[in-house]
Amino acid sequence: MSSEVSTGAGRTARGRIERRQAILDGAFTVFARRGYAQACVKEIAQEAGVAKPTVYNHLTDKESLYREAVEAAADRIGAQRIAVVEQLRDVAADSDPRAPLTMVAHGLLQAFDSEDARAVRQLACAQAAQFPDLAVTVRERTALQVRCALADRLARLVLAGRLRPCDPELAAEHFLVLLTGPLEYRPDAAPDTLGDAAVDIFLRAYGT
Incomplete structure (x- = not known):
């Protein structure tokens, strides 16, 4: 029982880390393409393949x-x-x-x-x-x-x-x-x- 819980928690942690990395990679791509002023969080979310609220869950602004x-x-x-x-x-x-x-x-x-x-x-x-x-x-x-x-x-x-x-x-x-x-x-x-x-x-x- 405890092993299953631990494995599930591990998958959750890995999933969160992977999403955060995808967001950072997507943000870098968009900022490099558009610059800071012209980039928007919606485009970053699309580039990262996540929902816009997910971006704010990982990075606040x-x-x-x-x-x-x-x-x-x-x-x-x-x-x-x-x-x-x-x-x-x-x-x-x-x-x-x-x-x-x-x-x-x-x-x-x-x-x-x-x-x-x-x-x-x-x-x-x-x-x-x-x-x-x-x-x-x-x-x-x-x-x-x-x-x-x-x-x-x-x-x-x-x-x-x-x-x-x-x-x-x-x-x-x-x-x-x-x-x-x-x-x-x-x-x-x-x-x-x-x-x-x-x-x-x-x-x-x-x-x-």
Whole structure:
């Protein structure tokens, strides 16, 4: 008897979590498409596949929808970027780091320039006056956490003698800037070309 009750409660909890995620995903899609001012809760409910009152049962107002939708998207983007960086975990201590760094560079460039990543940056900045801390939160979750993860991986390469002794956080920052900087000036350049160039410059500075 208690097992059935527990299972039912578990299904209810999972259902609520899934509905909330659907609402956040739908809200992000609508806000990215229309912007904050033009988006409406009715359209968000339709995008999420739920009734309008269900949206308000999970998130009390449009402001909460906006903030939590952008933050959830930032978390997802940050996790994708960290997953790319974590590919450096499997680099053998005695191997040349160029190939794995190039693989990571290509993966990060795709993540940096994805449609969702561009939408998150735009939404965080567009309503800066109304949500002054949102851009800071997005930066923390999509940029600073990635830099921290990359610094940890680079520190291990330094300890293995594959990179010269350095401040790993500064090295990680330099690597990321070498990737993101050209996107501002050459947005139409092939990502692989930008990634290869970034790794080449990075290893000239930090390679052994």
